[in-house]
Amino acid sequence: MKNILNLFLLLLASFCFSQSKTEICIIGNIHDSVPNYHPKILFSILDKVKPDIILHEVDSKGMKEYESGIGITENEIKASNSYLKKYPGTLRFPFDFEGRxxxxxxxxxxxxxxxxxxxxxxxxxxxxxxxxxxxxxxxxxxxxxxxxxxxxxxxxxxxxxxxxxxxxxxxxxxxxxxxxxxxxxxxxxxxxxxxxxxxxxxxxxxxxxxxxxxDLRNHTMAQNIYKIAEKYPGKKIVVLTGFLHRYYILKELKRINNGTYVIKEFYD
Structure with a gap:
């Protein structure tokens, strides 16, 4: 009976640990609005995933311009702004090579x-x-x-x-x-x-x-994502990037992962 109880507690601890792991979802984007992909579609994806943190493919200067909303037309920031309006507690950060x-x-x-x-x-x-x-x-x-x-x-x-x-x-x-x-x-x-x-x-x-x-840029972007995942454990993070970058970032994140996070698709 004691062994069964110990096994149950071990399984429960493992389950709780897995639930607290940071989740990272890399969404490859088309930056400009087109009939098959526009801000409303991306917003619906974000609303389904419900991230705590959204990362944008810009540097710190670009993030300020994004947040100002002046002259900004990209799918990512329009959808992100809509999501932030619905979920005001959402954090947003840049993850690109600084001064790119x-x-x-x-x-x-x-x-x-x-x-x-x-x-x-x-x-x-x-x-x-x-x-x-x-x-x-x-x-x-x-x-x-x-x-x-x-x-x-x-x-x-x-x-x-x-x-x-x-x-x-x-x-x-x-x-x-x-x-x-x-x-x-x-x-x-x-x-x-x-x-x-x-x-x-x-x-x-x-x-x-x-x-x-x-190579330098993609390595840097993956490292920046990794640092944010370490800083905010247990959170759900969505990374918005051009879809041509997706393969490289995924490969790097899998390579440097020390068990800090799990990687998921938005449609899982």
Whole structure:
């Protein structure tokens, strides 16, 4: 009888511990309102999950702009504002790389990243790429098109393992495979932009920096989420991010988790 009682108490303690664990739900978003995904849809998801904390893909400056509501059109903040109005006790925090936009401009990642992809596209259309380079670019564009089709569906379709895998393939194509073209061809070493400090940087070097920043940014975002989960144990946290980031953040959160939290989908 005593052994049965001890077993019951152990199971009860384990149950209570599991109930108190922090829950993290990563919702991949389309930032702009479209017929299949707009603030009302996201609000209904939030209202179903009922988070205690909402994390936004902005830095501290961006969070202040979000909270001001001036000129803000993104799905995430509109839905978040509606949720906060219904549940005033909800906490909201930024989780992005601090000073993200200025950091990229100061180092010349912007606008060299977009200019580089445009140049690759123009070389492709002019049939000036080598066969292996054409294959790389076609894989990148085809994967992008596949994701764009998925983004026209309901949010469950761009918040699942299959889409995460496709997003990872697409981002690896952009920041690893396209880089092979950039490093191999002289066009990208001979075109430049001027950074805010007046220094010139080549398309090649700017794109290489942006490729590295993709990893740095996602690692930083996952670490920031982890820190908030540690600071607010037992809470339900929703992370609102672009769906192309979802695979990376999930992978990092699973890697660094020391038992602090459990990860759930909004439709579980």
């Amino acid at each position: 936009n200025q950091y990229r401009k100061d180092r010349g990642m912007v606008p060299t990243d977009n200019l580089t992809v445009k140049l690759i596209d123009s070389l492709y259309k002019a049939k000036q790429l080598a066969p292996s380079e054409m294959k790389i670019y076609e894989s990148f564009t085809n994967t992008t098109k596949d994701l764009m089709k998925i983004a026209e569906l309901s949010p469950e379709n761009f918040n699942n393992t299959a889409t995460d895998q496709l997003s990872e393939k697409r981002q690896n194509a952009q920041y690893s495979e396209l880089l092979k073209i950039v490093e191999a061809r002289p066009e990208f070493a001979n075109r430049f932009v001027v950074k805010p400090n007046g220094e010139k940087i080549s398309y090649r070097n700017g794109f290489k920096l942006m490729s590295g920043f993709w």
